[in-house]
Amino acid sequence: MAAMPNSSVDVSVEALGEYQIQEVTLDGQEIYTQPLSMSENLTKLAHKIDFLKEESEEKGKATSEVEKEEEEEKPTPAAFQASLWPWDSVRNKLKAALTEMSVLLDVLNIGREKRYMILDPVNQDSPESKTGMYVVAKKKALQSAASILSAGSDRLKKSQEQMSKRTTPDFHNDLFKLRQKWRLKKVGSNILGDLSYKSAGSRFWQNGTFEVTKSETEYPEPSVNQSPPKHPIHKSALQVTVPSELHGVAYIQVVIKCISDGTNLVTADIDLPSANASIPPDYLWYKKLEQAQNVLFCKEVFAQLAKEAVQSQSPIPHIVVGNQILSHLFPGIQLSIALCHSTGKEKKQGVLPLPSPAKTDQNYVLEHSLHQLLTQVHYRNSYHPMPHPVTALLGMSKRRRLAGPQAYTRSELLDLGHSENLLEKVIKQARHIVIRYRAMSVIDELAQLVQDPQIAAHCSPLSSATEAMIRVCITSLGFEIVRTSFLLHITVDNMRAVCIDDRVIDMSCETQELKDFILGQVAQHHITTVQKLSKIMGWSMLSCASHVGVGEMEGVGTAQAILIASPSGDKVLSIKSGPASGIRVCLQKPRGADSLEYPGSVVTAQKWVNAGGPFHEVHLDKMEGKNFVNKIELLMACLVGEVDAR
């Protein structure tokens, strides 16, 4: 109650006359709590007095905990005996406090005298107990996790066992497997899949849609079926229906043949192993799909090639007949690309003969390149370089992008637009194969033919589909230090030889040119070896001509000659080596004293005794020695020895 001094009206402030609602009954009646009487109110308020509250906060925890326990016991009787004496709880609390104070005082007194009791700092080992707790908690958590995992693995094991035990195929399971490897979609109540390479960038018109159905055929017993040894029975609940045009097996056959004699130089077949196998009806669905996809791929390759063959404007037009494309590589050599598609129902078409096993060396090269070429086309269709700047047109090549700032002329821009198509690339590769085959056969032939200097060829492993490098070394047995070598660079339609003396010779695809060139090199090798040998033997070289202008004309190239004199200078050897005519060795000896006495001799003076006489040919084939260089070495040694003997 508060009274304002300067006002005449007294205002009393007290609690509202409303009682607290204890309960609302279901019919909406409110039951109020009975108001407390004055004494009850006093008891309630007195009960709120707590002397320990602040103390416990200031004091140590140990005592306060004890207090709390006591506290909890006491208020309960006090609440019920409130009507007896309101200060009862207060007295009890004070009493307890007093007891505690006196106990504390006693402890302190005893502790101060240090006779009966010594106060020691207490080790607090609470953190230790805490780590223990953690360990236990973690253990528990791990255990529960482990139990979940082991339960899961048990369930998996069980399901695996069930799967292995199950003999009847499960449609949904198979469908799940199918879905992992092929694109499927549901149209109405049917499940359709896609075989085509469209998602990989193909723009082939034919769509490879197949239908997946639940198979209802009963599988016959293994003893009844004819094929079990070859193909174990694959029970499957799936049935795949592939469009009829993709049935069977297809492959593309590339044949390079000489028109004149009709023999194949090189044959390449795609998928040769399975080419003639027909598909058994109970084939596994995925094999069936793979076969069908291969058919589609081969069809696309052929369609692309045929389109390009028709569109291209080559000097000799390509011929497209039925399922075959004919193209001229070199005069007399034809490339034929054929699509072989056997559906298995009909007999073999017999369009193309089977290649003999000996000639399938190139098999993988052309097969691989054909696959790669179309895959490259697909890749280019689906991946475009990012435009720079980002606002520029999409799909512009880097060179086209630079065309503006580098001010390309009209013709340069036109060249930019032209890119090689599939057929051109295949023809280039085929040409290269032909020309490489020719070069190699020429080298092999000559290596067999020319026995004296050995011809060895090393093919470089660093080659591409249209370029190859062969190093040819010419050496003589026993004189390997002297070596004539040249590099043969084989490109699409010509060869280039780079000699060790910086000469570069370009040759066409004709083998005769290469043959002549190698023979020339062989002739040169003889002269070079003799030249080196004369140095070692102490003979002096009088002259050396790489292109001799006198004597009979060589059928091929020019002859080379060398003139060497013995150390004493009285004997001269003349050696002429021609690519076609071979080697001729002639010896000049001093006239000797006999010549002066020869009747009818014009020269009679003694001083002409040492003058050179006529040249006499040495018959090398009648000489001892393993090879030409060996023979010359012996001859030289002989001639020098003759002088000494004299």
Place this chain on the structure above:
Amino acid sequence: MGVVCVINFPLPEGKSGQQTVDMLQKRIETLGATKTGNFVVDCETYQSQQPAPQRVMHVLHNSEHPATAFAILDTGTCLVADNTFDQLIHKLKAFYAPKKNAKVETKGQRYEIGDFIVKIGSVVLGQNISFKGILIEVEYCPCVMPGECWGLMQEFMQGFLGNIIDSPPQYIKDRLNNAVMPSDTVMQYLEFYNNFRKAAGQQQQQQQQQQR
């Protein structure tokens, strides 16, 4: 891309532009040249919209370089850029606005004769397409140094133009020993265009004065 020389062929007395072009075409055809289509070199001029230093930029296109736009400042700096530069300049309207009635164009026939490319074009100025003169471009493809082949080019040009050139044009004279660039061709055209514009401006002024 070889050495290019652009020259102005003065109109003979009493002949119209078309007649002169026909005459030149007849001459080059009798020399054995083959027609290889048309050519266009056009020039659009833009003015900077900032008042302080008024800058001028010429944007040229040459049909010989179809993917390229040449932007040349009045200081002679030349930018060789992609064709999309036109779209860029269109967006920069607020800073560079096209000058009115200043579009110049050379159009005509393109001929090839041996190693030479000859273009005979008539120059047209502004929107009302007024004929201004005849420009002849001669390109000698195998060479890129003007100093090395000027004599040959001069002799060739005398063959069908007569004795109108005795020394190389100033632009080529300055660069006799530099390898030619694609921008050199358009720079020569621009020089002539600027001259034609000046002459046109003077004519207008004279007409206005006469009217007063």
